[in-house]
């Protein structure tokens with residue numbers, strides 16, 4: 001069954017797309033036009049009551065929350081493609097540790113930077129320079145911890161690429177691109193080497209080639 005992925009041009013769906021490509025799982029992208037409010041359409045809300053993307057539809061099996069979707073397909077297709085979960089329970093623990101770090105420590109400041117730098121004018125709310133300044137400071141502290149971690153291991157969960165690294169791709173791509181804060185990565189030697197490694201993976205390059213900016 002081909003997996004339908006709703007909202008492919010947006011950041012969170014892109015972590016799902018990268019995961020599916022790494023796992024060699026065929027998918028069908030279903031674009032949604034946010035400016036027309038298609039993500040708030042009653043039919044879509046039946047799939048995803050919170051009205052956000054991604055949603056995946058795999059026959060009758062529907063999931064949302066990008067990190068949950070990644071874990072599901074990484075597990076379901078464990079025997080094919082790139083192993084994204086580690087080979088032992090201890091490695092799996094490290095993968096989960098750093099997926100959660102991304103969700104709870106990395107994502108909040110970078111999400112605020114994305115909203116205020118990239119989307120405030122398009123979505124019609126005021127760009128708040130204080131939020132941008134505070135978010136950059138918070139993100140800098142997080143990246144300092146990453147720098148320490150990555151001085152000891154090539155990837156966040158250890159010496160293997162995993163969901164822990166993959167989950168960082170979409171918003172870090174914004175950071176070094178449209179947000180214009182590449183220095184936050186390039187100024188940290190080990191973070192920079194890590195970013196160059198993971199962002200040049202064929203899976204991520206394919207996602208960027210297929211789906212341009214969302215708005």
Ligand SMILES: N[C@@H](CCC(=O)N[C@@H](CS(=O)(=O)O)C(=O)NCC(=O)O)C(=O)O
Nearest residue numbers: 010011012013051052053054065066067
């Ligand atoms: N925790 C969710 C967040 C999903 C989310 O907020 N998606 C954004 C788009 S993006 O952040 O991926 O670019 C969205 O649908 N926003 C629409 C809205 O918030 O109304 C996940 O990881 O799937």
